[in-house]
Amino acid sequence: MNDQWTDRLSEYVDGELANGERSALEAHLATCTVCRGAVAELRQVVARAKALENRPPKADLWPGVAQRIGAGTVVDIRSRRFSFSVPQLIAATIALILLSGSGAWLALKPRQTQIVVTPKPDSRFETINVSTHPTDAAIADLQDVFERNKSKLDTATVRVVQQAFTTIDRAIADARAALQADPSNAYLNLHLADTMRRKLELLRRVNAIATAQS
Amino acid sequence: MARQTLEGPLTRDEPTALADAETVDTALAASGDASAFERLYRTHVNRVHSLVRRMLDADEADDLTQDVFVRAWQKLSTFRGESAFGTWLHRLAVNVVLARRKTLGVERGRFHTGEDPLEGLSGRRETPEISMDFEEALANLPDGARQVFVLHDVEGYRHEEIARMLGVVPGTSKSQLHHARMALRRYLDR
Numbered sequence: 001m002n003d004q005w006t007d008r009l010s011e012y013v014d015g016e017l018a019n020g021e022r023s024a025l026e027a028h029l030a031t032c033t034v035c036r037g038a039v040a041e042l043r044q045v046v047a048r049a050k051a052l053e054n055r056p057p058k059a060d061l062w063p064g065v066a067q068r069i070g071a072g073t074v075v076d077i078r079s080r081r082f083s084f085s086v087p088q089l090i091a092a093t094i095a096l097i098l099l100s101g102s103g104a105w106l107a108l109k110p111r112q113t114q115i116v117v118t119p120k121p122d123s124r125f126e127t128i129n130v131s132t133h134p135t136d137a138a139i140a141d142l143q144d145v146f147e148r149n150k151s152k153l154d155t156a157t158v159r160v161v162q163q164a165f166t167t168i169d170r171a172i173a174d175a176r177a178a179l180q181a182d183p184s185n186a187y188l189n190l191h192l193a194d195t196m197r198r199k200l201e202l203l204r205r206v207n208a209i210a211t212a213q214s
Numbered sequence: 215m216a217r218q219t220l221e222g223p224l225t226r227d228e229p230t231a232l233a234d235a236e237t238v239d240t241a242l243a244a245s246g247d248a249s250a251f252e253r254l255y256r257t258h259v260n261r262v263h264s265l266v267r268r269m270l271d272a273d274e275a276d277d278l279t280q281d282v283f284v285r286a287w288q289k290l291s292t293f294r295g296e297s298a299f300g301t302w303l304h305r306l307a308v309n310v311v312l313a314r315r316k317t318l319g320v321e322r323g324r325f326h327t328g329e330d331p332l333e334g335l336s337g338r339r340e341t342p343e344i345s346m347d348f349e350e351a352l353a354n355l356p357d358g359a360r361q362v363f364v365l366h367d368v369e370g371y372r373h374e375e376i377a378r379m380l381g382v383v384p385g386t387s388k389s390q391l392h393h394a395r396m397a398l399r400r401y402l403d404r
Contacts, residue, residue, distance in 0.1 A: 048348055069251070069283075071248030
């Protein structure tokens with residue numbers, strides 16, 4: 001089989017021929033059984049390629065990956081069944097926030113127990129002062145969206161989310177209060193920014209979940 | 215409207231729930247959580263390994279698959295979430311494979327233009343239906359045709375993207391794809 005159209009059949013199958021060429025080829029196909037058969041087979045090849053199944057490697061490759069990335073304990077989780085509920089997803093976010101919150105508490109604790117920490121004069125973070133105005137505005141916008149969307153969520157879920165907001169807002173307020181006394185404290189500035197970012201993330205995620213219920 | 219409870223099962227579409235779970239795992243892995251990264255590995259290893267195996271020799275597939283995931287771990291901080299994690303990982307895998315091919319200097323048969331790229335490679339042309347299945351036939355294509363076929367027909371890349379990745383013109387990509395398909399017609403039933 002080799003005529004002027006032979007090498008264009010795949011382009012025809014993929015719909016990549018210009019209108020004029022396509023019409024000419026279709027006129028040819030009406031009279032050429034060989035090309036018509038080839039087009040049918042090419043379509044089958046394309047379908048076969050899309051249907052190829054992905055096979056697992058013969059051996060578990062994770063231990064080698066784990067070793068190279070420095071993961072401490074290699075746990076075989078293949079037999080576990082993972083499923084996540086919305087509350088679990090929210091809980092994961094809250095857990096991240098609380099972990100961060102505990103970091104802030106540790107940072108503030110020395111002040112309460114009169115332990116004086118003198119920063120090194122050459123600290124590269126000494127004069128950091130993170131502006132939170134854009135984040136405040138974004139949080140306010142998303143909070144409005146949440147207020148409109150929360151009726152789409154279960155009341156128990158809304159209660160958990162609002163408890164999380166209370167925790168985050170307290171952490172934000174604490175960080176701001178501490179910064180009043182020590183405006184250039186690098187850790188507090190970064191912690192404030194990070195906590196606000198986590199509130200943004202939680203708001204985004206909850207709003208996305210609520211929207212998905214529409 | 216489906217509603218969710220704290221105690222009840224997830225009522226949203228399962229794909230959405232899985233995507234949320236993967237988003238959480240990606241964030242956790244990016245912060246250094248190896249367990250979360252292992253879950254991502256378990257989800258995607260079959261697809262990555264199959265891609266590597268189809269584009270390179272089977273005996274390279276295990277090592278390259280591990281390389282892909284190690285690179286993913288190292289580069290997770292650059293993942294911005296503009297696409298799904300799987301899409302990002304897959305593109306990374308393609309880049310690792312192509313880089314490996316350059317290192318190996320894989321060039322044999324790259325610009326094959328003959329009628330039957332499989333002829334002479336299997337040594338069993340008379341009875342291909344009993345000697346090779348479709349995947350094996352794919353593995354015996356000349357390298358250029360094989361790469362283009364895998365990227366276009368299996369993985370869904372467009373000719374313009376493939377041309378950029380391989381450093382050829384789109385016309386070459388189209389030509390290689392056509393030769394690959396023509397050669398593979400005989401292995402449809404396997």
